Amino acid sequence: MGDSKTVRDGSNGNHITRVLFCGPHFPASQNYTREYLVDHPYILIDDVPLDDVPDVIGKYDICVVKNKLFTADILSQAKQMKIIMQYGVGLEGVDIDAAMRLGIKVARIPGDLTGNAASCAEMAIYLMLGLLRKQTEMAVAVKQKKLGEPVGETLLGKTVLLLGYGNIGIDLAKRLRPFGVKIIATKRGWSLKNGGSSKTDASGTNHEMVDEKGGHDEIYQLANKADIVVCCLSLNKETAGIVNEQFISSMKKGSLLVNIARGGLLDYEAVKRNLESGQLGGLGMDVAWTEPFNPDDPILKFRNVILTPHVAGVTEHSYRSMSKVVGDVALQLHTGAPFTVIEFVN
Template sequence: MAQELEEARRMADGGKAAQLRLLFCGVGVFPTAVSRTCAALKSYPHILVDCLPLDEIAEKIHEYDMCVCRMGNLDRKTLLKASRLKLITQFGMGLERVDVETATEMGIKVGRIPSDSTGNALSCAEHAIFLMLSLLRDQKGLTKSVQEGSLGIPEGRTLFGCKVLIVGYGNIGKELAPRLKAFGVRVLAVRPSWNQMYPIAAGSENVMKHSLVSNGTIPMDDFVDEKGGMEHLHEFLSRSDIVVLCCTQSPKTVGMVNEDFLASMKMVEISSPSDVSISRSLCILFPWLPVDKHSATGGVLSVVYNPGALLVNVARGGLMDYTAVSEALKSGHLGGLATDVTWVEPIDPKDPIVHLPNVVVTPHVAGVTEYSYLQMGQLVADAALQLYDGKEITGLEFVN
């Protein structure tokens, strides 16, 4: 009966539905995504916005015209029930939870929000630098010193003089590179293919006013000291002090940070000093590393394993093999991990990896800034209004 009434209202309005229903998948995750979108739709009561728990999506998705998937898995079984759905998007870039092939079969358009036209990429770039500094300055050690009333410890390291490898030099990478150059960093980058010029997405003019890259077109390699294809990855890994993951998750990249990847990463060269005080200082700076507490002569402390390079992830947790990363951290071959994304989200607070002294975890907030969310909320609202009016949907980056 409800469907018949809806059809009657549709025909009375010249074929246009009385309302458009927009679904956000998940409750209690990325809450400002919903509030920013609702604020942009405040003057349009015919667009109804709902949030559903993940376990109710499959049962009720047939009631919605548009869906923002967030953490929801829109698999084939779920999409086959989505008889009314016309558009799926993400409040960001990642669409790995969407069965695009089935959506295409169902006549459902799937699109992501371009990160370069919303401030998402530059927000992620800033967060990547925050994560680097958190490891270099030993964030956990700093907190411990404050709690213990200590002063002048721990001694940190500088970003200045480091070699930083950007894995996946796309929108985030091109925002990250110029910011790193300001710190006195040598930037290396790999991507599947390189083009001299990279066009800016339509509608990005407002963001580009505040970007560190040029307007109109972006010279992608202007801030990169060494660039290479994916075939150069392991050679670049061996020479980098910090490795930043900025690539998309796909069947080819899932678990790419495995034993081979980690084995290729650089070990920082610190010779074992004969001076007891210097040896003790190294043990304080890198407490997780195995050490010889006494040498055969004179009881002098000496470092057995040098601290490894640092890994930063602002992309997807699935890029990392959990076991390989955990073992490399414990052995000291991987000097530290700072990640905004984890293997399972949210990560279990009791997960042992969270409590390692050389690990910093943030709750998937790299792109969650007032600057980016205001613009992404407006873009989702615009797409809903265009869908309701039967107009061409602009501003999204469609994948089918």
Template structure:
């Protein structure tokens, strides 16, 4: 359900809109603010949500490196010891990732030096386009589909400039299972489950319950992140 301005305008007693997670693209924050309604989300580091997203990023990276889809094809064809995977997964020192001021430099320059890029940008971020210099680099997206230019991604997959794409999010959701991009063997799509683990769901549900009790009692909210 989307809380757009039309829905919010009809709210008579609403005091708080709280996202079960961190993404607030479905909430018109400006309309809620004008109505005097607080908007909040659950900090990912407090519930294990952030850790589960990181795990999914690594899962997709490994799936691309070890050619997960091609392995399934080999199983169906009863072929052993194929395909040959890759193992260039590595972690540079922090000094290689940040400048002397403590922040990373130009994103395009940074990405052009990487073998695998993990996109963690918000939906409204500038679109990521031609960031790969070396042929065969990998791209993993566990944030939102918006920052990736669909046509550019397809072009780079067709040319081989992009060696693989792992996505837990897509341009539209639910994503069309017959979309041409899924016909590439080096594309892995999961159904937006990065933050969906038993631990994170139980933890987030507890935060929601605690906030509901605080709201009912008229107490100060804790355990959430207000955005307005």
């Protein structure tokens, strides 16, 4: 825990602004924020175990939730909380309606401003290439002193379906284009009947990287065209379990599935069953149904499964950028200045 003594700063009397980071995971978030604020001793950065959050939350002004579930009961104890934030965009664990009733602002850090989206896009490509080139089998070949095997596949010539076309999807499409792939994408409000290959939507956003686009009601039709499906969706009640038995059955036999968004987008039993049957040719995931993921989970016994420990957005570039955003918000709250570079959701 941070030092609780009162420190005088020239602009705000004896006031201390306290920032709480929840839990031990993603440690670079609090470490880099501390470094950014090292010259501002009136901003205190604490990180506490997840189970201790309800007991201490009442004395904090800002909270970075990470993977802590924030229910209405926990929020009701946040007596002086002004802002709840997330390193990145995922706020599905926060009861936003309860926060709104309590007058607590909830905000995400836009990924296109910090490099988070670019970092996640690069991880998606890493997982795709790892599956195509059979990363697990290559490691076995090295141990067995074999050369020239396994025989992999190229990304060249593949059709990739991006489920979701927000900041990550856009950055991923830009990076995929030079690989010589066909790109399909889905986004709420898009329709194959009205969208097709048009280059902009009603907001004027450029979509020249997409060869074909459609709405969420057309995902089964689009899945049948793809060699690789990448999940880039936000998790909410509409998207939870969207990659289910029906969806996977609609995919080409032997096609690949990559998830860099949230584990809850995938139906666990459907994924496991289709890996066993060979309907799914491979699974690459940076996120899981429960985190940390059980290293003894049966899914990890398949040689065509690659799991990374929720590090898609965890790069020096993105975390330094996000620590600056969190630090600036703390400074703005402390001085009463207007908030910038964060996106409030309530």
